[in-house]
Amino acid sequence: MIEERLRARTSGILVWAATLVGSTGVTPNTLTVLGFVGMAAAGALCAAGSFFFAGVVVAASCIFDALDGALARASGTASVFGAFLDSFLDRYAEAAVYAGLLVHYAGSGSPSGAVAAFLAAIGSLMVSYARARAEGLGIECRAGLFARPERLAVIIAGLVTGLVLPALVILSVATNATAVRRLLHVLQSTG
DSSP states (O other): OHHHHHHHHHHHHHHHHHHHHHTTTOOHHHHHHHHHHHHHHHHHHHHTTOHHHHHHHHHHHHHHHHHHHHHHHHHTOOOHHHHHHHHHHHHHHHHHHHHHHHHHHHHTTOHHHHHHHHHHHHHHHHHHHHHHHHHHTTOOOOOSSOOHHHHHHHHHHHHHHTOHHHHHHHHHHHHHHHHHHHHHHHHHHHO
16 A cells, blocks of 8 residues: 555656656657666766766666656657667666676776676666567566666665675676576466
């Protein structure tokens, strides 16, 4: 019950903010692209070792990510291409942050950091791919704990606190475990 009220309140705030943003003439696809540009900038900040600022930029980019869909729905401009563009750029956006972290750790002589960034990136992409492929086959697939919101929360927390390597280790394990959980879910659903 509390979760439903929180979801309704959050949805109401998003619709209000989206309507306000929409009154400026900004389109949902523009917000999607701005969110991606922000995440790419965060990736560059990660590569440079500016973790705190990267975390702030990732958090700010999440606002664009939340508003694009809300604006599309509130303005009646939701489209198949807009939904595809959002999902498409979300994958690149997340990969940009992991790539920046991989570059940073590889350049600073930390093989464990580079490996953790790589494994977190692969796991994150596989979580998204597993859901998309399963749903393309007609199987609902939201199994596991580390969907995109959880991944972003962990990476933001790691970046702003400076606990980046522990965050990457958590993501390395949790994302790949979620991907395997989705594989098993599809196996059970088809068996």
